[in-house]
Amino acid sequence: MAQEKAPEGKAPEGKAGAKPRRPRAETPKGFRDYFGAEVTERQDMLSAIAGVYRLHGFEPLETSAVETVEALGKFLPDVDRPNEGVFAWQEEDKDWLALRYDLTAPLARVAAQYRNDLPSPYRRYAMGPVWRNEKPGPGRFRQFYQCDADTVGAPSVAADAEICAMLAGALECVGIPRGDYVVKVNNRKVLNGVMEVAGVLDPADPDRFAAERGIVLRAIDKIDRLGPEGVRALLGAGRRDDSGDFTKGAGLSAEQAEVVMGFTTARRDTGAATVARLRELVGTSALGAEGVAELETIAALLDAQGYGPDRILLDPGVVRGLGYYTGPVFEAELTFEILDDKGQKRQFGSVAGGGRYDDLVKRFTGQAVPATGVSIGVDRLLAALRAKGRIGAVAEGPVVVTVMDRDRMADYFAMAADLRAAGIRAEVYLGNPKNFGNQLKYADKRAAPVAVIQGSDEAARGVVVLKDLILGARIAQSATLEEWKDRPAQVEVPRADLASAVRAMLAGGGL
Structure with missing residues (x-):
């Protein structure tokens, strides 16, 4: 029988006197340490954002770093790799636990667990680390910080408008001036209405054409990078990139693809003009018309508060990949240029995103609970502030x-x-x-x-x-x-x- 390998740091049995192996002084792959100024900069930035959220009546919430895998819901344990996507382990009582992978899933659990004690609507903000069991890469870590604000229990899109206004305020309060950012707003109902017109969504059978819709969504999301022709290719038979790799398309006909392409170019100079164009595109789709009306309401509410298209605008190009979004979706994009690793100029890009997810709490209660929220990528926003020279100077010591x-x-x-x-x-x-x-x-x-x-x-x-x-x-x-x-x-x-x-x-x- 082969001898069992001794735990690291202990001498194997039968080798008395052998020197114990010293542990390696290094962080695990995909993790990093944060020192003085980095920690202080993050704390100061989050404190400023928290001030904006509190002004809007939001209360802080801290949840456990560990949730049951069942409560997280997105990832389920399997025999071959029980911790797929999350850092998970099985307790002696057979329950699976995992480190939280975002701050939204724990909120859904809290909203269900304390539904008789919490006010409704319940406004909360949360800040802290999350963990993803994914392959790390340059600038991509397995532990990172998120900063969320959500409203649970408000069915009106006024809650979505409030989140967008708060997001704009948060960016400005930490040092991103007007002109250097834009919050883009869309609605998944509008997109689904266009899908219905294009023939890839059957209201009577939502699961039908699910694979095709997934390809269409991913294609639209890449329009800034691939351009109209690249997206059109993905909507059809497929696309071969410069390296020769082929990506299978959605298989839409030319007429179907034209309907989707019309959606990607629907943005106009004013919110009213964009709404009018979207209303044309959704045609007779009841769901699409509902989404257009919601966008119209959001635009009116934001305009009344002084948030014009220079700060928040309607943009049909915003898709947001997560499947649980059910209505308005939004994304904050920084518009100033930086130099990439190759010395080429490019826009900084997205630092926050979110939307309405009316079905997430339903997993626990069996009843639909409206909810909407946004998540700021803390490390991305800190990098943006450094690029703008707003932070990064040598911190003064004691x-x-x-x-x-x-x-x-x-x-x-x-x-x-x-x-x-x-x-x-x-x-x-x-x-x-x-x-x-x-x-x-x-x-x-x-x-x-x-x-x-x-x-x-x-x-x-x-x-x-x-x-x-x-x-x-x-x-x-x-x-x-x-x-x-x-x-x-x-x-x-x-x-x-x-x-x-x-x-x-x-x-x-x-x-």
Whole structure:
């Protein structure tokens, strides 16, 4: 019988004295660590977005990172690979548990579980990490952050209009100005009405033509990348790309494809003109007409609040891939240009999306519960802010109180306490104080703006020395006599004035 492999970190049985294997100091594949400034930037951005959501009456909600696979619903365990799509495991009682893959599925569970306690409609926002058991790639991780806002229990599309307005407000509050973004709105009912006219949706048998509709949806979603001819090919027999790979098409006739193509080019200069064109395209479809009326209502509600097409516009090109969307869908796109990995200019693209999903809570209750919401890709939005230069500067560290005399640690801690009481970040150097140069190197690595110095001589005279590390570094790079005379990088102040002097130094006003 072959010997079992020992767990990592333990010596195999029968090999007494063998050195245990050291664990590898590396993150698991597809995961990453976040340090100081990255964490602070994310917290600040999410705090600003939360402020917008709270202004609209939304309340925060935190759900467990773990849900039952049954509650998640989208992925089900199987014998060969029980954790398909999610990080899942089986409990001793045979229940399957998994890390949440988004923040919407847990909300559906909460809405059903606490339906007798929650107000209706229930407005909530949620922020936190989610996990996907997918193949990682450049910029694609298995753990990432999402920021959601949803309304459960409101059947009116006024809730969808509110979500769109909130999304625009969130983007502007974090530093994406008007002109650099647009929120695009469509309605899956309109698209289904066009499908009905095109002959790939049978209202009496919704499952019929499901495969063809899937291909049509994916084709429309790629129109910006493939152009009209590429989409037309996917609607027909199929398309062969530049590499020679062939993608099977939906098999629509030329007449059917023409109806769908008319939908992709239905956007006009005004919402009213777009609505009029969509009404022509859905023809006699009752579902399509309902969707057009909903878009018309959304446009009117947004216009009344001052959200014109420069911020939020009706765009039939928005599809949104998830199958549970049942009505309005929306997507926030950043319109400014960046350079890609090849040095080519391109638009930044989408940072948020969502829509109405009236059937998700029904899985738990058996009754239809209207719901709509949006999810912001936190990492994408942070990357956009860095591209715009809104964040990414070196974060200022704490003031460092250096240690000149080991037996006077109480004095140094008292200085740090005074600074903190004045609202100034401060810390006492806790390494080996023998080499003062190492203390200044530490302060530099911490990006400290000021170092506080007090030896026995300064203590006897009741003063401290403040070293302006930021100005000192600047002067060292390009010193001018005038700048040095105007504001020296090191000054002596009374101990009693420590906090006020540091505050003035941090404000850049000198002493």
